[in-house]
Amino acid sequence: MKSADNGTGTTGAEVSRLGAAVRAEGFGLKGPRGWAFRGIDVDAAPGSLVALAGPSGSGRTCLLLALTGRMKAAEGYAEVGGVRLPRRMAAVRRFSALAHVPGVSDLDPAFTVAEHLREAALLRLRFSGSPLALLRPRGGRAAGNRRRMEAALEAAGLDLETLPKGERTSVRDLERLEALRLSVALALVGAPRLLAVDDTDLKLGDGEEAAAWSMLRSVADSGVTVLAVCTEVPDEADVVVRTTDAGAGAKGDGEGPEDGKAGAGEAAASDDAGEAASDDAREAASEGAGKAGEIRPEAEEPRRGEGGTGEDGKDGKDQDDKEGAADAIAETGRA
Template sequence: MEISGEAVTARGIGVRGPRGPVFENVDLDVSAGGLLVVHGPGGSGRTSLLLALAGRMRLHTGAVEVGRHRCPGRGARHVRRLVALARADGAVDLEGRLRTSEVIAERCWLERDVTPRRVVEAARRVGLRLRPESLVEDLGPLDALLLAVALALAARPPVLVVDSLDRDCPAEDREHAWQALEAVRACGCTVLAAATDPPAAPADGAALLALPRRHTGRPTAPTAAKETAA
């Protein structure tokens, strides 16, 4: 599996909610095939920042560039096409009542570039053993995360967003999760990830961005675009 990743750049970006800034004045540079790790406590704006970088949240200030496409502006549609969301709290997650086989079939129906063979290949890439008859809600936290990543990776996107990587995961599973993202990077894909804590041993070239907790409100829907990932 080979993917041509895209660089992601942000200058002075900020998002405001009904009760003030969610995050503000963020500058970052992620090279093609690189890894960005956004970390901070709940309420710090991690998810909102990832959605903004993916072109799926309205910016109050600044701009994002993915490859040669700029958001906001005419390039926003291209940014959304280039950046796939594996998981984003409150916006994108897997349907727990479906079986793994049903989630895969639905993804193949929704995205013409995704095939069962590609999903199997992506699952192997991230170290996931697929169990077709298992309900998504019965999967452990790590397997649920890896399934979401594999489904998104099967479309071979230039940029992949993974939110709440360490959600409900014990320490040993977190290490496996970070290793899975390194396997995604090895394909050439640019990875934008968020977690409460950064990895214990950040990969070479990884960009770390710490967000402080804010006591203002997050944007309310429909400010944050709602999506369904299977």
Template sequence: MYVLGAGILARGIAVRGPRGVVFANLDFRVEPGSLTVVAGPSGSGRTSLLLVLSGRLRTITGELDVDGLPLPRKARMVRKLIRPARIRPGCELEERHRVREAITERRLISGTNKASVELGLELVGLDVDRSLLIGELPPEERLLLAVGLAAAPAPAGIVVDDVEAGLTQSGRARVWAALHEVSRIGMTVIASSTDRPAGDVDVVRLPAGRSYDPTAEIPLPEKVGR
């Protein structure tokens, strides 16, 4: 499986929520096929940014381009390119469903065939008893199942919220390794986390904390080395 990932360019974007502006003056660039981590404390707007980048939340200012498609005008097309694996709250696997039921549901929604689902699960290194309830799986395997199913139809990119929430150190390492594998096939992966992970990843930090200069060069996300 090889995927042509989506590139993203943001200049001075801002989002407003029920309690006011969530973040503002945010500039960054995401390279196609990269693993980019949106890092920041609780309430900094990590989930909101993932919703924006997947065409599910409108910005109030700035310019945003996903794979050549301007948002919010082309949001419907972007939603087909960037699939959510998990966005909290509202987009998570139902814990009362069995694994096989979740697979069937995602296949129907995305139009994915059985072979593609198997490739997606193999990509993230997941092999579980499909008669189990989602809620019976360890937290990292619930997340890996969601990632594998989101990757199965080979979208240009996926977004994954709260990667490290509720995971042990070994569980975190396993999930980050799987996300690296997804990006290695060319798929753009954007994941949110309170802390930046170890390893070579791109990082978009929230809050941005700087003014928007329309003449400035757009920076690449910060590289975090080992």
């Protein structure tokens, strides 16, 4: 196996050990209200920057969570870091990390930057570190945590001295790009092989968007495979996966219109299913369920006269129950 330098000071052999190759074929996930995505094919080498591109509601978040072992696919297969999905989801979760994923890995607005970093270091020690590390002197552990946090902050491009109150700055006072950098830094503290970022280009100006993609490009060049959800495909991406291409014909029978494009009604239905499944994804992943099918769809709004509230303020359902009871008494002849 060759170990040529990739231009970043990291050899090919080191990259293959650090990053996780991502491959998928016919990958699809179905939620309680339809297909979130379907027919996805991916072939990304370790250390790649993979753009999961598509409009909001096209199943991008579901695909992100499925490839990181947080949601269970319904058809096809994927292999991440040599681990087969959906069979071994827990194994993929052990070497992957979520940075910014709204509803799943949100930053606490009341926490300061220092508190978030300290929490990330403690969680790594508890769940990812070696048990022997607990036997090290406290001073040694603290020094190791500082080095790890400094390396993560440098990789994410977050300079604490530029923040309004330094490390004591609250998350609510961070700009959007600064919060994104902090999310990435927190994820990198655990030294993952696969990093997932949702809504990468959301609410960013042109300059900020370029800085965000430059950061993720640098992380990928260090050897970590990066999955990034976006609306517009960046020039920095090595691999582009378009969820709209897969969702265009994702009807119940798996066939689309003759011209290969969904009609207006079908596109709306696909968007609704994608948005619903994305909401289900965030709720399932945050609860540790990892299955979209465990989330029940919302109940329909009751209509007036059918269990709803009428103009006179009385509950229609209670009124129906009273009328039914009166009919039953009349039939039995009891007053």
